[in-house]
Amino acid sequence: MDAKAIKRSFDGSGFRCTPQRYAVMAFLMEHNSHPTAAEIFKAVNRVDPHSSRATTYNNLRDLVQAGLVREVAVEGRAARFDAKGMRHHHFICDRCGNVEDLEWYDVPRPATRSLGKRMLRECELIFRGLCTKCAPRRTSR
């Protein structure tokens, strides 16, 4: 993949591009499966076992803070992560909890009145239901 681009994305983030951080970013950019921290830790260490559990968790937090990675909380399950590439919405499966990307489209903002003194940063659309794997096959049910 584009190693240079990954390294460049760290510029101005306040974080160094260490081998451990690079591995996390590269993995997330190559896989849009929204892995959990545990899955990322395992995957990264399968290739080159030089990132500890603590480092993986710390780095994920740093990357989220730097705005390079997004964390997705799922009810009753471990958090999932994705590289903030193209804008997209999320579909979360009621049954298996998997997170999938859905084509992005503009979302109407709430009325200024109802926001009050709150400072709005982003509007996120989350779709729920059954993913392709979990949806019943035919018209049965």
Add this chain to the structure above:
Amino acid sequence: MDAKAIKRSFDGSGFRCTPQRYAVMAFLMEHNSHPTAAEIFKAVNRVDPHSSRATTYNNLRDLVQAGLVREVAVEGRAARFDAKGMRHHHFICDRCGNVEDLEWYDVPRPATRSLGKRMLRECELIFRGLCTKCAPRRTSR
């Protein structure tokens, strides 16, 4: 509040309206602060200490399954709950993690094409930013 209405809401849910479950429902209907399970447990037992921790957690899960309560996952924080009264959207504070209700309005559904074989159940809009308490006071910054 409307004790009868709370009891009636259990009809057809497959769950009995026990004192412990009633207490959870009543608390959630009187407070729209989106409390965590731990907060609900404490609050309910302050009034009448007859619900154990396990029961509170079990009942919250049951009530969510019955569709009477909604669970809101927040990144890096404990899950929060609210009674599914009027439809509304959620505002989640980046800084303190508090969840607030925002007036409901219709959300455009994604294109059928991009949904594929997925079965869509609901579209949820989540706003992020700083709540009134956490937003900077004046125009400073």
Add this chain to the structure above:
DNA sequence: TTAAAAATTTAGACTATGTCTAATGTTAGA
């Protein structure tokens, strides 16, 4: 080049949140 400072990694202890088990209690309905 090198010494000191800053940032990063690490193992493993620790914390928070939530689930499970097995025993006990309660309720609805025959």
Add this chain to the structure above:
DNA sequence: TCTAACATTAGACATAGTCTAAATTTTTAA
């Protein structure tokens, strides 16, 4: 009133994630 199904409980357990303190690596500045 008896019984089967349902519900509650204490406390052990599981999972996900954080923290600490020491070691390592990188950067800065002389």
